[in-house]
Amino acid sequence: MTTEVLRTENLSRSFGGVQAVAGVSLTLHAGAVTALVGPNGAGKTTTFNLITGNLRADSGTAAIRGKPIMGLKPWQVARLGVARSFQDLRLFTHMTVRENVLAATETASWFWQPGGSTARRAREARADAALEATGLSALARARAIDLAYAERKFLSMARILAAEADIWLLDEPASGLDLASRTRFGQLLKDAQARGVAICLIEHNLDVVVELSNRIAFLDQGKVLAEGDPDAILKDPALAAIYFGDRPQEAA
Amino acid sequence: MIAYAANLATIVAIFAILAATLNFIVGYAGIFSVAHAVFFGLGAYAGAQVALLLIPDPLLACLAGAVVAGGLSLCLALPALRVRGEYFVAASMGLQMMAVTLFSEAKPLTGGIGGLVNIPRPTLFGVEVSVLPLALVALALILLATALLQRGAFGRTLQALRDAESAAEALGKNVAAAKTLAMAFACAGAGIGGALFALHLSFVNVESFTMDQSVLVMAMVIIGGTGTLWGPLVGAIILLSLPSGLAFIPFIPPTEVGAVQQIVYGLAMTLLMIFRPAGLVGDLSKGRATA
Known part of the structure; x- marks a missing residue:
């Protein structure tokens, strides 16, 4: 098992009446790529903002190598790697x-x-x-x-x-890249991964996700609905329906 | 005529100090302050009090002006850390208006509306000296310091804050510390300009530190070219030489020089914004690497 470098537990944040992030727990490991996947508005970027101190969490905790980072300013989090x-x-x-x-x-x-x-x-x-x-x-x-x-x-x-830094949080880094550029980008990530960098990737291009990530956390409406092996997550028909906008109607 | 030219050169040098220091925060850090005259005033009052109460040593007066203005720059730094863009412009405008009232009312320190009079001529080691060489040396040192800071890591930090503050912070840059330092440097420089101004005129009052003065200095920076080393100097020369130049044009009646000057200023600003929006010096340095 690789070393755990970043852990969040029950991170939550709402804006007015909108619960943008609702109890997100994530763990990043050295030398592993975790992809945050989900439809627009799922709370992926907000989760990044909570980790980096750009937004204050309403509740929950986050720690880097066991050191709590809640309440730190973005530059202080950056200096922790x-x-x-x-x-x-x-x-x-x-x-x-x-x-x-x-x-x-x-x-x-x-x-x-x-x-x-x-x-x-x-x-x-x-x-x-x-x-x-x-x-x-x-x-x-x-x-x-x-x-x-x-x-x-x-x-x-x-x-x-x-x-x-040894923890990278990348927000749609491959969007808009052509195939050759995407390949170069993928190699950059693989090299970093080999050096032990923990990478968390928000990405809508599922080919990139499958190629690069070791683990996927699927977010929807601020919650982690599923987490695990990329193949298993992406083949889940219920998650696919949510991702592609074919959300099941909630019971009245 | 020589005395007139020396007086004009001294005023130009002092205002070039103001413009260069304002440019440091406007051009490099993107902090649009319209309260620079406040720190000019603080330096002037501090320098004048040193000369009146202690000794008319220009170095001591400049030191006092720099310390008082640089120290009180926190009054400007605090809003700058909380708001940006037009909100900061409004906040600095408020500071400017408050300061004018304080300058007018704090009679023991500023002499009130009447100001401080009979400020002794500056002397160095017992010998009376002109302010012109002192102002030129101060200007040269400030331009040198600006060039060194702007080309180094601190300059890159300020430009990073100007272009994308959140990205700079995400790279570990302490935005609050960098902005506070930049403002302390700029305001201390304005304080030095103020001290020299007080010693040069032997008199200061609040009229020299109003919003109009702040806007004039901002105009010097914009016309010369924000974010350039020489732009503020060019702006100061042009804006201060213009009234003198107009006074020598025979067909303009002396009573109308002020009105013509305003028309020329307005026309020049409009044409400049259309044809050289980066300022007179701005285009020349555009795209040059500074690393």
């Missing part, structure tokens, strides 16, 4: 590609970073390695705003790579 991507990417659009990635290696908020020139060179090497791994080296001096869509996606991944 959690990196996330966003559906809308949120690149630093007016910075160059290399600056985007360098920024991911610089977490100190003081006027300068600790460690002097040795640490600076190490950060630059990390950034350059991340650019190399994502195939963006040739675009290092281009501004993020000028990149094509797939390149932007890979820049988002390069920032995560450079951050050297």
Whole structure:
């Protein structure tokens, strides 16, 4: 059994009368990919936001390697080794590609970073390695705003790579990618997985889910309806009906 | 004529300090403050009091101005940590209005509406000095510090906050600390400008620290080019030289110079926003890597 790195228990959050997340319990393991699957509005991104501190949970707990993270700010959670991507990417659009990635290696908020020139060179090497791994080296001096869509996606991944986090929360990272780009993206994830990174993936492309994930948690209306082996979950006709919008009518 | 030119150059240098420091938070961090004149005023009053009560040492006055304005920048940092965009503009506007009232009423500190008068001429080691070289040195140091910070990790942090605050935070950047530091730097710089202003004029009152002044400094930044090193300097030169230039045009009656100046300002701003929205210097540096 691989090491447990992140655990949530009964995470809940409502917005007004809408229960967006209702008692979600998840466990992420080092070197494993867990996919969060479910229809739109199932509470997948909200679950990410609760883990990363972007939203406060109404109830429930979350811990990284046993350390409680509820109430921490997003930057504090990030410094515990959690990196996330966003559906809308949120690149630093007016910075160059290399600056985007360098920024991911610089977490100190003081006027300068600790460690002097040795640490600076190490950060630059990390950034350059991340650019190399994502195939963006040739675009290092281009501004993020000028990149094509797939390149932007890979820049988002390069920032995560450079951050050297060991828990990745990826929100629809493969959406809109062509087959070749998807293959490159899949290889990035497999390499990270081999290094022991725990990955949680929100993805609507079920081919990607089947290819990359070891485990699926199926969410609907804020609840985990099922969790387990990808084949078993995706072949469940009741879950398929929910996913494709053919929801059974509730009894009156 | 030389005295006139030296006076104009001193005022330009002081306002270039204000514009450069405002640009640091507007252009790099995306914090649109319309309360920069407040910190200019705080520095001016602090510098003036040092000169009046202790010694007219410009370095001590500048230090006092920087410490008071930089310290009280928390008044601006607190709303900036809670609200963004137009909401922050409104919050800073409120701070500006409150500060003008406080400056007018706190007579023991500010002299009230009448202001502080008879501020002694600055002396260094017992020798009277002109404010112009001091202002130029201060401006050069602030531009140098800005360039170094902007090209380094702190500059990248500020630009990351400007472009996507939540993504920056998700990468481990302490947004509150970075914004507070940026504002302390910018406001301390404005405080230095204020101290030099008080020593230069030998008189300060609240009229120099109103919303109009904040808007004028913002206009310098926008016209010159936000997020550029030299843009604020160019903006300060243009906006302060314009009234002087108009005064020398023979067919404009002296009584109408103010009105013509407003028309020229308005026309220039409109044309600029249409043809060079990034400012006069902005387009030149667009797309250049700073890593």
